[in-house]
Amino acid sequence: MKQPRLMRTSLVLFFVAVWCVASAPDVNAEQLPPFGELPSLGKQWKLHDRGNAFKFHWVVLTNAETADVLSFASYKLELKPGKKQNLIYLADTAHEIFPGGQPVWPSGGVQGFSIFPIRNAVVKLEFRDQTGRRDQEALEYTFIRVQEQKHGTNQMAHGYAVAFDDVAVFIQHTSIKPITPELVNDTAIKLLEIHYRRVPASKPESRSTP
DSSP states (O other), X not given: OHXXXXXXXXXXXXXXXXXXXXXXXXXTSOEETTTEEOOOOOTTEEEEEEEEXXXXXXXXXXXXXXXXXXXXXEEEOOOOTTOOOOGGGGHHHHHHSOGGGSOSTTTTOOOSEEEEEEEEEEEXXXXXXXXXXXXXXXXXXXXXXXXXXXXXXXXXXXXXXXXETTEEEEEEEEESSOOOSHHHHHHHHHHHHHHHHHOTTOOOSEEOOO
């Protein structure tokens, strides 16, 4: 009669161990203050730049195979108690902080190019956590960056801006080739999973059935 109880105990310990491993921070992942751990990507993504200026922190990765750029930025929102960030107000910042995928702050601004917005809308990103399937609003944007003096140097960018309580995070994929939103979409979902695994008491704005 003791064997079933022993098996149940072993199973409980196994699932606790699995949860602890899944919840533990990845020591190889880049850190983006004030958000924290970024998703681990493939080995082809190499650190290109990290820094901070004014209220922003950023991390920029470059793909060693394609030369594509994946850029992250984060800063603390100044919100009144009980207020939520209206994501559409992040649109101007989203289109300005990573011209060509590189942070705008060290250079003080990049001249000689124009931005042509294609998509700029608040959408819901679906993800899973330990309670089931959830969704959270994010600002989704797409634009073309056109060099005014150099032909053939246009770039395409897909990105998301997400508000985690009082922290805003921007994720942008930039390339000289036509690209789809899949990479940056997957990365944004991983950010959501990391956040709600780390802060399980926080609740996204809405939740669907498991």
